[in-house]
Amino acid sequence: MIYKKDANFPYPILTNTSNAYNNSRFHLTVGLDEIGNNYCFEPKYDISSDFIKSQIENKKAGLILVVQNKDTKFYEIDDVERVVRIPKERISIKDRTVIQLLIKAKQDISFSDNGDLNGFYEHFKESIEVPKNSILGFSNIITLNVIKKPSELFEKKIDPSLKGPFEIELSSETIILKFKNEDYQFVDIPNNRDLNNAYIREGLSRAVINFVINNGEDNVVDIDSIELPENELDIKLYNLMKSRNVKEVSLENIDEVVNTIGNNIIEKFTNAVRGLYNGN
Structure with a gap:
């Protein structure tokens, strides 16, 4: 079996997190x-x-x-x-x-x-x-793990039947950003990719919340101690958090984690808006 750091033994155990040993490693x-x-x-x-x-x-x-x-x-x-x-x-x-x-x-x-x-x-x-x-x-x-299309964390879809202009759907593999029509993606505006970061940030936040619900105890996930998630979208988020040195994610620090793994998406969005205001 695979042991997690919270496994209990009736005698001292050497692990990376044990208090039983001095400088345990x-x-x-x-x-x-x-x-x-x-x-x-x-x-x-x-x-x-x-x-x-x-x-x-x-x-x-x-x-x-x-x-x-x-x-x-x-x-x-x-x-x-x-x-x-x-x-x-x-x-x-x-x-x-x-x-x-x-x-x-x-x-x-x-x-x-x-x-x-x-x-x-x-x-x-x-x-x-x-x-x-x-x-x-x-x-x-x-x-x-080898994941099909690991870089494809997001999908975008046009769905005229939406009741509102924009919705987020989480599939087993991706975060799906759904738009009533393509105008909401700023397709006719320069820097439209960065302007879409507002949607991406919202989708990422929704997915991280779902990650905590799927993998946490008491709405807290210790990234270094959990097993690899079952869900492929959760695996992608898990790997992303590991690569950005996120140690813990909970419902209390969602914004902090999203900012860490989001690669400055809000800054890019803000700069794109400022560029439009300045005529760039």
């Missing part, structure tokens, strides 16, 4: 290549705990690559090669693929010599013994 990056009939995954990781690293080096613990596609598969990382080869017929990276690295105990492990734990555990770490096959840590989640 378990960061994963993954190289992907195609060689013959195989996909080759090359995980690279950064572990902050010397204690955990020593367990791996002494073969008391091992690294497991979890690849979640249509189902979930587990691959032990070879100490020498550190490359996981998966036949192409067993996986399709065109489907959403989620990857995580786990540290698993190969034998019972005592934490009595674990000097990397925070002070809370100092007086009773001698009594902590993690059983064989237990998880000692898990990394961040890497998502691989």
